[in-house]
Amino acid sequence: MKHIVRILDIQQVTHNVKSFRIEKPSGYTFIPGQATDVSVNKPGWEKEKRPFTFTSLNEYPYLEFTIKRYESHNGVTNQIHQLKEGDELVIRDIWGAIEYKGPGYFIAGGAGITPFIAILRQLHKDGRLNDNKLIFSNKTAIDIIYETELTAMLGGNVLNILSEENSGEYMHGRIDADFIKKEITDFKKHFYVCGPDKMITDVSGILTGMGASADAVVFEK
Numbered sequence: 001m002k003h004i005v006r007i008l009d010i011q012q013v014t015h016n017v018k019s020f021r022i023e024k025p026s027g028y029t030f031i032p033g034q035a036t037d038v039s040v041n042k043p044g045w046e047k048e049k050r051p052f053t054f055t056s057l058n059e060y061p062y063l064e065f066t067i068k069r070y071e072s073h074n075g076v077t078n079q080i081h082q083l084k085e086g087d088e089l090v091i092r093d094i095w096g097a098i099e100y101k102g103p104g105y106f107i108a109g110g111a112g113i114t115p116f117i118a119i120l121r122q123l124h125k126d127g128r129l130n131d132n133k134l135i136f137s138n139k140t141a142i143d144i145i146y147e148t149e150l151t152a153m154l155g156g157n158v159l160n161i162l163s164e165e166n167s168g169e170y171m172h173g174r175i176d177a178d179f180i181k182k183e184i185t186d187f188k189k190h191f192y193v194c195g196p197d198k199m200i201t202d203v204s205g206i207l208t209g210m211g212a213s214a215d216a217v218v219f220e221k
């Protein structure tokens with residue numbers, strides 16, 4: 001089912017990520033981590049659908065998406081980033097991406113953090129975040145989405161690793177086998193992995209080799 005919804009508020013989150021608060025159709029509820037297919041309600045773009053995850057919680061009076069722009073693709077994210085408050089999006093049925101099944105490790109690359117935002121916000125609100133750890137990989141520090149909020153929620157249980165910046169302030173490198181063996185202590189816990197396909201393949205392979213199985217979603221090709 002299609003819903004045409006107005007954008008209520010837009011915030012710049014990082015240099016290439018914005019959050020969009022939009023109208024919520026009545027009765028529109030989702031499980032944190034779920035997504036919907038979104039298009040821009042402008043001539044020529046209504047049928048160009050791309051999946052985006054809700055970063056809001058059901059109790060909020062609006063829906064929120066947090067969207068990274070791929071300017072060079074000249075696609076939907078580039079269009080969405082040019083929209084203003086009052087412009088319209090088309091949203092559709094809700095479908096599953098990744099769902100919380102119990103305490104564990106959230107491993108995210110770039111915009112792959114978005115399903116975890118809703119899950120972590122909900123766990124934080126419910127006082128159930130304690131036993132979870134976030135490993136968040138980005139190219140540089142300015143790419144880290146919602147860094148302040150994630151640190152406030154998770155405290156010492158968030159670990160940022162940067163692949164293209166070595167300032168001493170953050171861990172430097174990639175999420176490889178050595179990193180996983182060093183940072184992960186309990187392979188019986190749940191693993192939630194979301195990010196570019198190369199990262200998913202690498203991390204899932206390493207985890208499988210350690211006897212763990214991960215719920216994984218590919219976000220970027």
Ligand SMILES: Cc1cc2nc3c(=O)[nH]c(=O)nc-3n(C[C@H](O)[C@H](O)[C@H](O)COP(=O)(O)OP(=O)(O)OC[C@H]3O[C@@H](n4cnc5c(N)ncnc54)[C@H](O)[C@@H]3O)c2cc1C
Pocket residue numbers: 035050051052053054065066067068069070072073074075076077078097111114115217218219220
């Ligand atoms: C379940 C799910 C949930 C998601 N949730 C979110 C979310 O909440 N937030 C978020 O930011 N992202 C999210 N994503 C990723 C998001 O869907 C993609 O970033 C988005 O589809 C990109 O759309 P686009 O039209 O801008 O670019 P694309 O569809 O990637 O590309 C448009 C066109 O550009 C060209 N192109 C492709 N790659 C390149 C390239 N490297 N260089 C130049 N041209 C290229 C191709 O012709 C392509 O057809 C999610 C993905 C999934 C699977």
